[in-house]
Amino acid sequence: MNLILFEEDERDLPLQKRDPRAIHLVKTLHKKAGDEFDAGILGGKRGKGRITQVFDDGRLLFSLNLTEFPPPRLPVTVAVGFPRPIQTRRLLRDLSSMGVSAVHLVCCELSDKNYLKTTLLEDGGARAALIEGASQSRDTTLPQIAVFSSLKEWLEDGGVNECPEASRIACDNVEPEGVLGGVQNACPAALAIGPERGWSDRERLQFRNAGFKRLSLGCRALRTETACIAAIAALGVLSSYEQSSV
DSSP states (O other), X not given: OOSEEEOXXXXXXXXXXXXXXXXXXXXXXXXXXXXXXXXXXXXXXXXXXXXXXXXXXXXXXXXXXXXXXXXXXXXXXXXXXXXXXXXXXXXXXXXXXHTEEEEEEEOOTTSOGGGGGOOTTTSSHHHHHHHHXXXXXXXXXXXXXXXXXXXXXXXXXSSGGGSOGGGEEEXXXXXXXXBOOOXXXXXXXXXXXXXXXXXXXXXXXXXXXXXXXXXXXOSSOOOHHHHHHHHHHHHTHHHHHHHHHO
16 A cells, blocks of 8 residues: 555544554554554545554554645546456556546457456445555546446447547457557547457447547457556557646
8 A cells, every 4th residue: 555545534533453554554564653654535635644543452543634636647548348357356456556537347249248247346346446556556536437238338428429539449459450559649548448259340340430440459368457558558648648747
């Protein structure tokens, strides 16, 4: 945890001994009463926290002095053909850490429909993964997450029309129209990563009609979460957006 994150209503509450944040502060960082740590409020500012008291039962009382705004999120929406549940958690964590604005899980024609039965989105697991990623990257904000029943629904309702056609990219290593490299003015961007079995012919046609370019990440078959990170890096939006935000 590079940033200990709190909900707004936790400001005046002690951390319980078994809370992972308390364990990290005491066991990993070896903090004690009077010590400072990096902290933030989810959806708010970041700065410093201070342990003001350690109770006999292991609870920690803390104060917050938050004066910094979090880094801006990248104006990138990543749509992913529903991956395996264990991949979904890692994917949400890593994309949150990368700073994308939205993660859309899409049920594609070749998706394994059993993956849609995951309870990750209902039991708090998805939010926990997003928070873990934000904490890693010293952010207090989380990407928006949404589920779409088909690629057609996502293309119509996922905000794709807000992106210029030059920055609408579908990764396709089977029938690519080119290789994904730095895209000029790739803000905002819509990036689609297919399911493990790839895109159907009908979905390729839907991409073409929606102004997407189907581009390859190279000759190697990558895991879904690896492909997402590689595509964001190859898109070139990281350096270009950081420079434009200075």
